[in-house]
Amino acid sequence: MNIDPATFLAIVAMAVITWLTRVSGLWLVRFVPKGGRGAAALEAVPAAVLMSVIAPMVFMTGVPESLAAAITLLVALRLPLIAAVFAGVGSVVMLRMLLG
Amino acid sequence: MMPTNSSAEFRAGAMAILPAAVAVIPFGLLLGARSVEKGLSTAEIFLMCATVFAGSAQFVVIDLWSQPAPWAFIALTTLLINIRHVLMGASLAGKLGGFSSPGKPVAVSFMADEIWAMAERRALEARLTPAYYAGLAGVLYVNWLVWNMAGVVLGTAIADPESLGFDFAFTAIFIGLLTGFWRGTQTAWVLVASSAAAVVVKYAVEGPWYIMAGGHAGVMVAILVWRSGDDAGKAHVA
Numbered sequence: 001m002n003i004d005p006a007t008f009l010a011i012v013a014m015a016v017i018t019w020l021t022r023v024s025g026l027w028l029v030r031f032v033p034k035g036g037r038g039a040a041a042l043e044a045v046p047a048a049v050l051m052s053v054i055a056p057m058v059f060m061t062g063v064p065e066s067l068a069a070a071i072t073l074l075v076a077l078r079l080p081l082i083a084a085v086f087a088g089v090g091s092v093v094m095l096r097m098l099l100g
Numbered sequence: 101m102m103p104t105n106s107s108a109e110f111r112a113g114a115m116a117i118l119p120a121a122v123a124v125i126p127f128g129l130l131l132g133a134r135s136v137e138k139g140l141s142t143a144e145i146f147l148m149c150a151t152v153f154a155g156s157a158q159f160v161v162i163d164l165w166s167q168p169a170p171w172a173f174i175a176l177t178t179l180l181i182n183i184r185h186v187l188m189g190a191s192l193a194g195k196l197g198g199f200s201s202p203g204k205p206v207a208v209s210f211m212a213d214e215i216w217a218m219a220e221r222r223a224l225e226a227r228l229t230p231a232y233y234a235g236l237a238g239v240l241y242v243n244w245l246v247w248n249m250a251g252v253v254l255g256t257a258i259a260d261p262e263s264l265g266f267d268f269a270f271t272a273i274f275i276g277l278l279t280g281f282w283r284g285t286q287t288a289w290v291l292v293a294s295s296a297a298a299v300v301v302k303y304a305v306e307g308p309w310y311i312m313a314g315g316h317a318g319v320m321v322a323i324l325v326w327r328s329g330d331d332a333g334k335a336h337v338a
Contacts, residue, residue, distance in 0.1 A: 006168035013175035015151035021182040025189020040326040045191035047281040048318025055298035076276040088272030093265040
């Protein structure tokens, strides 16, 4: 079990920082007003964060990825999540072969 | 809570996270293999996966890695990528009513994107229980360690996430989850603002700033378009 001191320090720094980002929301939320605009802000977080994470893949990667995202959305509106995932992954593979 | 109830909840959580756990396999293999190439020992790779447990940050950091490790630069990069957790934790905090006071910080310590998103989705339709959350987190955490270690052993030749469309799997999962968070026109504004901000910032600025920009833009727009009376009829489990 060999652990280099500089590497160990880097990993510990990563772990501590990541943990702090994860727990700080629990504490910060106490300062968000209950109800009204505060509640509207918190309620928007899931949609805002998920959309931001996928935006480069959906809008900036290529035609196959954008089309596959549209297909995924259409399937997701009617069928369970797992069906949407299969439809999305399947269509991106095919579209990349056809268009890529 | 009845024990049988808890084990059913745990299983439901484990099943919910299963697609994400499968999708993460090639990424775990690739990250484990890349970490070896960057000169990290098996013990160091295990330590990072077990204590950081944040795939996107680990991928970016491993690409920047050199020997000796530039720890301050690595720490700053990690902060930049993971700062989105602050918003995510603030949002999830209101759904942890079924958790004990020490249980809440323990739960959010495992708040990977997929676990958080599945927990938020669960809270839309049922009370989020510690057992359900443990099912989500336990499966994805063990899965992450196992496939990273497999990548250490097997090397780079085996895993290319793009070849089978695995790189798109998380996008597909998140699109599917997004449909559950629809609240009418105010959600449309949030999505437009988040997409626009994320795309512009991704285009203009190197690095992962776009997530924070898009997240904040969406939240800001939600605050702006809010009208009193919007809260009526919304039964949120707190």
